[in-house]
Amino acid sequence: MKYIFLENKVIIKNPENFSLKDTFDCGQCFRFNKTAPGEYTGIAFKKPVTFKETKDLIEIDNITKEEFLNKWIYFLDLERDYNKIKEKLIHDDIIKKAMEFGQGIRILKQEFFECVISFIISQQNNIPKIKKAVEGFCTLFGEKIEYNNKVYYTFPDVEKVKNIKKEDLAPLKIGYRDTYIIDAINKISTGEISYDELSKMAYSEAKAKLLTVKGIGNKVADCILLFSLLKFDAFPVDTWIKKAMTSLYNLKEKEIADYSRINFGEYSGFAQQYIFYYIRSGM
DNA sequence: CCCCAGGTCGTCA
DNA sequence: TGACGACATGGG
Numbered sequence: 001m002k003y004i005f006l007e008n009k010v011i012i013k014n015p016e017n018f019s020l021k022d023t024f025d026c027g028q029c030f031r032f033n034k035t036a037p038g039e040y041t042g043i044a045f046k047k048p049v050t051f052k053e054t055k056d057l058i059e060i061d062n063i064t065k066e067e068f069l070n071k072w073i074y075f076l077d078l079e080r081d082y083n084k085i086k087e088k089l090i091h092d093d094i095i096k097k098a099m100e101f102g103q104g105i106r107i108l109k110q111e112f113f114e115c116v117i118s119f120i121i122s123q124q125n126n127i128p129k130i131k132k133a134v135e136g137f138c139t140l141f142g143e144k145i146e147y148n149n150k151v152y153y154t155f156p157d158v159e160k161v162k163n164i165k166k167e168d169l170a171p172l173k174i175g176y177r178d179t180y181i182i183d184a185i186n187k188i189s190t191g192e193i194s195y196d197e198l199s200k201m202a203y204s205e206a207k208a209k210l211l212t213v214k215g216i217g218n219k220v221a222d223c224i225l226l227f228s229l230l231k232f233d234a235f236p237v238d239t240w241i242k243k244a245m246t247s248l249y250n251l252k253e254k255e256i257a258d259y260s261r262i263n264f265g266e267y268s269g270f271a272q273q274y275i276f277y278y279i280r281s282g283m
Numbered sequence: 284c285c286c287c288a289g290g291t292c293g294t295c296a
Numbered sequence: 297t298g299a300c301g302a303c304a305t306g307g308g
Contacts, residue, residue, distance in 0.1 A: 122288095122290085125288055127288085127289075128307095129307090214291085239289065
């Protein structure tokens with residue numbers, strides 16, 4: 001892929017294995033939304049950004065060359081060779097079809113604190129409500145930013161919310177998850193859980209650490225490990241993946257973890273996201 | 284009033 | 297370890 005840098009704008013020429021729809025609609029992130037045909041808008045790194053896709057290019061608006069090279073290129077996982085991943089993952093027709101369906105998925109490297117809070121909220125919840133609650137969290141505690149005559153709110157730093165109480169979360173209507181979020185904020189703000197530490201650990205060690213947070217269980221931990229720490233041996237198993245693996249692969253629930261580890265190995269996270277997106281589409 | 288949603292916790296065997 | 301109900305909230 002080739003990058004062209006303009007005034008507050010970046011153009012990606014001939015994007016390969018990268019499409020806006022697949023990447024932003026595959027369910028991995030909650031703050032990027034379709035705003036027009038071929039256009040998605042969202043916030044990361046405290047900046048609202050608009051992506052526009054046409055035949056042979058993707059344009060990113062409100063972004064400098066430095067921001068792109070220092071942050072967004074990693075956020076979008078643009079430097080990874082997805083052709084190689086897809087070659088490694090083809091051992092059956094199911095994953096093959098799933099990869100064709102979601103050919104433009106890139107696994108986003110999401111900001112750690114945001115990822116933790118978002119996926120704690122996501123448990124036993126549905127996607128519209130998750131998005132609403134995450135936006136509400138930002139509206140309550142983030143910074144207001146205007147962009148294209150619209151108002152956006154950043155995802156707050158942990159410092160900004162380290163003293164909040166669960167009553168402060170009441171407007172979000174997230175029920176029992178409030179105490180989970182408070183515990184996560186406490187452990188992250190004190191440094192007991194830190195991105196830098198986790199990123200140096202192997203998958204299982206980092207997972208054990210994340211599981212010490214109340215409200216982070218097996219599945220949420222795997223989502224954080226995959227979508228923020230890029231630990232690709234993670235294979236988050238939720239209701240959709242259970243549905244896919246039992247119906248498409250004829251597995252019992254208990255067999256899913258072993259199956260992914262043995263068959264998808266270090267590419268499990270990619271496989272999971274292709275399968276998740278595929279089964280959710282109705283196929 | 285039922286069931287479900289990108290699950291997790293506490294409890295009991 | 298493993299099964300199982302409870303847990304907030306809102307929508308179908």
